[in-house]
Amino acid sequence: MPDFDDDYGFETLAIRAGQVRTNEGEQSEPIFPTSSYIFSSAAEAAAVFAGEQEGNIYSRFTNPTVRTFEQRLARLEGAESCVATASGMSAILATCMGILKSGDHIVSSRSIFGSTTGLFNNYLAKFGIATSFVDLVDMNSWKEAIRPQTRLLFMETPSNPLTEIADIALLADLAHQNGCLLAVDNCFCTPALQQPVLLGADIVIHSATKYLDGQGRCVGGAVVGSNEIVGKQVFDVLRTAGPSMSPFNAWVFLKGLETLSLRMRAHSDNALALARWLEQQSAVKRVYYPGLESHAQHSLAKSQQSGFGGLLSFELDGGQDAGWKLIDATRMISITANLGDTKSTITHPATTTHGRLSEDQRAQANITDDLVRVAVGLEDIEDLKADLARGMS
């Protein structure tokens, strides 16, 4: 079913797109644990190797289970092409290696995943690719940072942990006016809540480890975009350098996609209920959640996203002591920096995810000592409230 009917809705595509049944008539997608593939003749081998005939050669390049995941995710993002990778970080690395060269320049939001900052500053810089970091929600800072050498604009929206929202369509226009590509790390919304390609973005990055799996089982990633950029340039890096997704993991992610829409709606419902409750607690100074009317970009979030996601953060009275006390008083919520799981997680950004930043950098990023982040899972909302209330007295 490679040209699966265009008229199907999101939930149908999430369950059925990309599946090619074998002669066994299996209902669930099969896993193909094979490193290589055989040919019926020397001539066929030559034709496939020469690219004159379609076919599998080796699972570093293509694998049927991985391809099903790639085609399904491409359809969900409304894009032509998808390349699955071994992790979210290798998706970002493969993208940069595919589209950039020495002397090129990146303008990136400052509020991105810590390892992505490290990749840009410590590794791409070694190979002559410089990065300027800007304020995600300040259009002028994006404009001012663009140079003649700039080739890529990079961001996450919503940001983590403060849930700031950038206008994807505006940034896509800015990128294209300046001969750049816009890449959006769509980890927090997933295509169930936000489809950056349909808003003009050129490349969508995923850490499948998070909500695409949704149950904390596997590490994986993906790059989504056009046939030319993703299907050719990024795929060539994958094929050559080899950060490929395993067929076992692709199968787990396929099962995750089947319930993606349902889960993202449930995460969003739980997070909104928890955010509203937190706003009413006297120990809580401020809540960051795009679904709250008090959020600075609430209306942009409403127009750009079809839900507000599972991530929220809040500031307490009493500095780091209050944050740690609240975290240590929980009995059910998992103390971990991971997110995108059915299980809720809680973390203190200033001493974990943002602990390596200097005090000045943390202040610039608005990561205060009393900030706590919760990635809201799918447990009973009353149990979540009770677990957080325990440490607030």
Ligand SMILES: *Cc1c(COP(=O)(O)O)cnc(C)c1O
């Ligand atoms: C986790 C994460 C990544 C990295 O993904 P891995 O699968 O851990 O390599 C990239 N971006 C964001 C926003 C993430 O949360």
